[in-house]
Amino acid sequence: xxxxxxxxxxxxxxxxxxxxxxxxxxxxxxxxxxxxxxxxxxxxxxxxxxxxxxxxxxxxxxxxxxxxxxxxxxxxxxxxxxxxxxxxxxxxxxxxxxxxxxxxxxxxxxxxxxxxxxxxxxxxxxxxxxxxxxxxxxxxxxxxxxxxxxxxxxxxxxxxxxxxxxxxxxxxxxxxxxxxxxxxxxxxxxxxxxxxxxxxxxxxxxxxxxxxxxxxxxxxxxxxxxxxxxxxxxxxxxxxxxxxxxxxxxxxxxxxxxxxxxxxxxxxxxxxxxxxxxxxxxxxxxxxxxxx
Amino acid sequence: xxxxxxxxxxxxxxxxxxxxxxxxxxxxxxxxxxxxxxxxxxxxxxxxxxxxxxxxxxxxxxxxxxxxxxxxxxxxxxxxxxxxxxxxxxxxxxxxxxxxxxxxxxxxxxxxxxxxxxxxxxxxxxxxxxxxxxxxxxxxxxxxxxxxxxxxxxxxxxxxxxxxxxxxxxxxxxxxxxxxxxxxxxxxxxxxxxxxxxxxxxxxxxxxxxxxxxxxxxxxxxxxxxxxxxxxxxxxxxxxxxxxxxxxxxxxxxxxxxxxxxxxxxxxxxxxxxxxxxxxxxxxxxxxxxxx
Numbered sequence: 001x002x003x004x005x006x007x008x009x010x011x012x013x014x015x016x017x018x019x020x021x022x023x024x025x026x027x028x029x030x031x032x033x034x035x036x037x038x039x040x041x042x043x044x045x046x047x048x049x050x051x052x053x054x055x056x057x058x059x060x061x062x063x064x065x066x067x068x069x070x071x072x073x074x075x076x077x078x079x080x081x082x083x084x085x086x087x088x089x090x091x092x093x094x095x096x097x098x099x100x101x102x103x104x105x106x107x108x109x110x111x112x113x114x115x116x117x118x119x120x121x122x123x124x125x126x127x128x129x130x131x132x133x134x135x136x137x138x139x140x141x142x143x144x145x146x147x148x149x150x151x152x153x154x155x156x157x158x159x160x161x162x163x164x165x166x167x168x169x170x171x172x173x174x175x176x177x178x179x180x181x182x183x184x185x186x187x188x189x190x191x192x193x194x195x196x197x198x199x200x201x202x203x204x205x206x207x208x209x210x211x212x213x214x215x216x217x218x219x220x221x222x223x224x225x226x227x228x229x230x231x232x233x234x235x236x237x238x239x240x241x242x243x244x245x246x247x248x249x250x251x252x253x254x255x256x257x258x259x260x261x262x263x264x265x266x267x268x269x270x271x272x273x274x275x276x277x278x279x280x281x282x283x284x285x286x287x288x289x290x291x292x
Numbered sequence: 293x294x295x296x297x298x299x300x301x302x303x304x305x306x307x308x309x310x311x312x313x314x315x316x317x318x319x320x321x322x323x324x325x326x327x328x329x330x331x332x333x334x335x336x337x338x339x340x341x342x343x344x345x346x347x348x349x350x351x352x353x354x355x356x357x358x359x360x361x362x363x364x365x366x367x368x369x370x371x372x373x374x375x376x377x378x379x380x381x382x383x384x385x386x387x388x389x390x391x392x393x394x395x396x397x398x399x400x401x402x403x404x405x406x407x408x409x410x411x412x413x414x415x416x417x418x419x420x421x422x423x424x425x426x427x428x429x430x431x432x433x434x435x436x437x438x439x440x441x442x443x444x445x446x447x448x449x450x451x452x453x454x455x456x457x458x459x460x461x462x463x464x465x466x467x468x469x470x471x472x473x474x475x476x477x478x479x480x481x482x483x484x485x486x487x488x489x490x491x492x493x494x495x496x497x498x499x500x501x502x503x504x505x506x507x508x509x510x511x512x513x514x515x516x517x518x519x520x521x522x523x524x525x526x527x528x529x530x531x532x533x534x535x536x537x538x539x540x541x542x543x544x545x546x547x548x549x550x551x552x553x554x555x556x557x558x559x560x561x562x563x564x565x566x567x568x569x570x571x572x573x574x575x576x577x578x579x580x581x582x583x584x
Contacts, residue, residue, distance in 0.1 A: 058521075059521075060521050060523075060526035060527065061521065061523055062521075063358055063520055063521050066355055172523065172524060174523075174524050174525070174526050176526050205508075205511060205512075205513040205514075206508045206511075208504060208514065208517065209501070209504045209505065209507070209508035210508075212500060212501045212504060213501065215501070216497075216498045216501035216502075219497060219498075220497075221497040222497075222500065223527070224527075225500065225517075225519060226519065227517060227518065228355055229350075229351075229352050229353065229354075229355050231353055231464065231466075232464060232466050233466070234352035234466050234468050235352065235515070235516075
C-alpha cells in the first residue's frame with residue numbers, strides 16, 4: 001500500500017502513517033510517499049498513484065490546519081480514517097557530540113516555539129528557523145558542525161544517521177496532532193465510528209442553532225466544529241462538523257436528512273473507525289519506538 | 293490620538309485606520325504608529341503609548357487571523373470598535389514606467405495569490421514573494437529597476453513616490469478584511485451595537501447547542517463563531533462569538549447570565565458601534581481615495 005504525506009522523510013506525518021498502519025500491515029507492504037505540498041497529497045490519491053493520503057487537520061496547541069479543510073472541499077475524495085499522534089520533539093546532533101557543545105539549534109518555527117523553555121534552559125543557545133523539522137536534521141548533517149543541533153522526530157534522527165541528545169523536550173506534554181486519512185472510495189466504518197460532514201447555511205438568525213439541533217435532539221455527540229468563509233460570499237460560512245456515529249446508523253441518516261431541510265449545501269466527507277489516543281496505547285507506541 | 297497597527301507605513305491596516313477615524317478626527321490629530329508584530333500592537337496600547345490599536349481578525353477569502361484571537365484572550369484590553377475594509381490591490385512601478393515594461397512583480401504571497409489571474413494575464417511576468425505588501429513597494433523603489441512592480445495599497449504607492457500602473461487588480465472583488473479596534477477601557481457602544489465574547493464549555497454532548505440556545509431563545513443574531521483549542525486541554529475549546537446588541541441591553545444581560553450557567557469561563561471582550569460596509573459608503577471611500 002502506497003501512502004502520500006506532505007514533507008520530508010522523517011516528518012511527523014510519516015511517523016503517523018507508521019503508527020496508524022503499522023499494526024495492520026507488514027512493514028514491507030507499506031510505502032510512504034513524500035509530497036512537496038498538501039495539494040500534491042490530494043492529487044496523488046486522486047490520480048491513483050497512492051491508495052491513501054494522510055493530512056494533518058488540527059494540532060492541540062496551534063489549532064486547525066485550514067488549508068486542508070479547504071482541500072477536502074475542493075476534492076471529491078473520501079475521509080476513511082483518523083489518527084492522533086502525540087508529538088515528541090528530539091534534540092538531534094552529530095554522532096559523538098555532547099549536549100554541552102551545542103551553541104545553536106535549527107528547526108521549523110512552530111517546533112522551536114514548542115520547545116522554547118527547553119532551549120532557554122540550555123543557556124546561550126541561539127534558535128534558527130528552517131522550513132521543515134525533518135529537513136532541519138538534513139541541514140545539520142550537511143553542515144557537519146558539532147555545535148549545531150536540530151529539533152525533529154526520533155525517526156528523522158535515525159534516517160540521517162544522527163544522534164539523539166535529548167527526547168520529549170516539548171514544553172507542553174499535551175502536544176497532539178490529529179490526522180485524517182483520505183482515499184478515492186469510502187470504507188466500512190465499523191461500530192465505533194466517526195463521521196465528518198461539511199455544510200452551508202442561510203445567513204439568518206438562529207440558523208446554526210437549528211443546524212446543531214438535528215444532532216442535539218438525537219443525542220449525537222459533536223466532537224469538532226470549524227467554520228470557513230465561503231469564497232465570493234463575504235461573511236457566509238461553510239461549517240465542518242465531526243460527530244460520533246456512522247452513516248450506516250438510522251439515527252445518523254435521520255439527522256442528516258433533517259439537516260438538509262436547513263442547509264443550502266451538505267456533503268458527507270466520510271464515516272470511519274474512531275481512533276482513541278489512550279495512555280496505555282501511547283506508552284506502547286513509545287516503547288515500540290524505543291525498540292526500533 | 294495615537295493608533296498602533298502591525299506593518300510598514302502604507303499597510304492595509306493603516307488604510308483601515310484612516311477610513312475608520314478619518315470621519316471623526318482632523319487628520320492632524322491622528323497619528324498612526326507602525327509596529328513589527330501583533331504582540332507589539334497589544335503591548336503599545338497596554339502600556340498607554342497609544343490610545344487605540346487596530347488588528348485584522350478576519351478576511352473574507354482567507355479566513356480568521358487566529359493569532360489575534362489568542363492575543364485578545366491573553367491581554368485584558370477591550371474591543372471598542374470594528375471596521376470592514378474593501379481591499380483594492382494596485383500594481384505599482386517606478387515613475388514614468390509603462391505597464392508593458394514590467395517583467396516581474398513582488399508582494400506578500402497572499403496578495404500575489406489574490407491577483408494571480410491578473411498577473412497571468414500580463415503574460416510572462418514572474419511573481420516573487422516579499423514579507424509585506426507596503427514593504428514590497430519600498431523594495432521596488434530601492435532596486436530602481438524599471439521592469440519590477442509591486443502589489444500594495446494606493447497609499448503605499450504615494451508614500452514611496454511611486455506610480456500606479458493598474459488599480460483594483462484583485463481577482464475576486466469580494467475581498468474584505470474585518471478589523472477590531474482595541475483600547476485599555478471600554479466605550480459607550482450606542483444603539484446599533486455588536487458585542488464580542490469568549491467562553492469555554494464542558495466537553496460533553498450538546499454543550500455548544502445549549503450555549504447557542506441562550507441567544508436563539510432571545511432572537512439575538514450571531515454574526516460570527518470561531519473555535520480555538522484550550523492549551524493543555526486537548527480537544528477542549530474556547531469559543532469566540534460576536535452578536536448583535538450591547539451589554540447595556542437587558543436581553544443581552546439575561547442571555548449572558550444564562551450562558552454563565554453552562555460556561556466554565558466567560559469574558560466579554562467589548563460592546564461597540566456596528567460598522568456596515570454598504571455599497572454607497574464603499575463608493576464614497578473609493579472616490580475620496582481617488583481625490584487624494
